[in-house]
Amino acid sequence: MKRSLALALLLTLGLASAAHAPNEADYKTAYAAAEAAAKEAASLRHQWTVTVSALAAAKKAADGGDFDRAVAAARDAEALAKASIFQAVSEKEAWKAMEIR
Numbered sequence: 001m002k003r004s005l006a007l008a009l010l011l012t013l014g015l016a017s018a019a020h021a022p023n024e025a026d027y028k029t030a031y032a033a034a035e036a037a038a039k040e041a042a043s044l045r046h047q048w049t050v051t052v053s054a055l056a057a058a059k060k061a062a063d064g065g066d067f068d069r070a071v072a073a074a075r076d077a078e079a080l081a082k083a084s085i086f087q088a089v090s091e092k093e094a095w096k097a098m099e100i101r
Helices: 002-019 024-043 049-063 067-098
Strands: none
Touching: 024 049, 024 067, 049 067
């Protein structure tokens, strides 16, 4: 009895977490975070073109009502923007190590 109750509980928890599909609010949150990171990268003059493409893909998917794809693309855009920020900051000083002395 305990085993079947535990199994039922695990299945219920698994289905509950899988049942939440991204919605428009999730998209707006993810897009805002991605857009903020992209603006920071642009202010460092180090925005990658793939970040802009990912933002455009997120917007296009959201306009079509595909919030699963929109949220995924927005999260990709945020990750790309953060990577470009990291690169800009690290290269700001790293070039000195390559300088011929």
